[in-house]
Amino acid sequence: MTQTNEDLLDDDLIEHAPVKEELRRRLVKGPDGVEFEVEPLRDYYCEAPPTVMPAAYSKIIEGLFNWARAESLWILGFGTGCGAIEMRPLMTPRFDAYRYGIQWRPTPRQSNLFVISGYLSVKTLKRVIRSYEQMPNPKYVVGLGSCTINGGMYFDSYNTITRLDEYLPVDVYITGCMPRPEALLAGFEELKRIVRAGKGEGANQYAERFDWYKANQKRVIHDWDMPDYNW
């Protein structure tokens, strides 16, 4: 059951989205018997917008950092579309991506590479944004398959976005429907080259054009019931 939020929250967080039960302000009784008020959107989330991370003070150091970053790719194990199925052979002995120094992690806070593995429904997009924002900087996004590029075979769907880079900064796209594990490996190698060259600036781009990304995200996510930046 939902209800409008006017009397529950003020202003800038959300304009007209209904607020879910668990996000509403309420009284909670602690284990010590003391009652206190909780306002989840304020208390559970950080409201600070992301900031641009400056490069290291010297070019050589930054180069060293970039080399290290390129060799430290941790994928968030979050499959969004059909393409996720190709990650199974990739993370197991058949294609064994681990020998390239690429590994999967179960939580966004332990990963820095988000592989959007195919079509993205609006419902999933919301979870993707939340996960992306929780990943530590610097972070990278790889778009897998035609669906992330131009909608692929879901170009006329009522519920899947057609262009990923409207909503998140994308470093590399891998074409195919679906791309084979070899294509993914090639894509990861390409991403490494990009990062090593210091061009993996997605997180900074996101911080710089934050308002633009947020506006795009909100245009499609109609029940925006979270703060603008949640990490």
Add this chain to the structure above:
Amino acid sequence: MLRELYEQLKGRFPLGELSEKRPDLAFITLPREQLRPVLLHLRDQEGFTHLVLLTAVDWIEDDRFQLTYLLHDRQGARDIGLRVMLSRQAVIEGAPMESIHDLWPTAATYQRELREMFGIDFPDSPGVNEDFILEGWREIPPYRRDFDTLKYSNETFAPRPGRESQDPAQHMKAQLYPDGA
């Protein structure tokens, strides 16, 4: 095999026509009031204990929504589908449909989906008004055939310019036989 069952059922309930698809799969059209008694009879007497799916078809030309209740009999390895026709106009105006979640609890999920995707209301079904797949949907239910998905997608999702669509048959022909042989 299913024709026999149909004849038997016909003796007890007023039924519409039978449409046989395979020896082990047939569909029966029936009046809405007969749905529950027939479902109960099939479930309790004939061994159709599994509700495989509950779905709808939008026959916009005939002003109808068709509900299909597909049942499976494990022992007999056979399926039977019951079709109920609803007036499309009445559904759009909010006419309710009876819920069968008390016969199969899984039906509640299907009914929730139908409510969201076709706008067919099952007022008694638990949680039927909660968002299912769509969140914050503002248009008419998207599975209705008068909803133009391409137009909606183009207006909503910033399509990337330069996309081309090709007829697969023509495209492959041109690829494989470039000289038109």
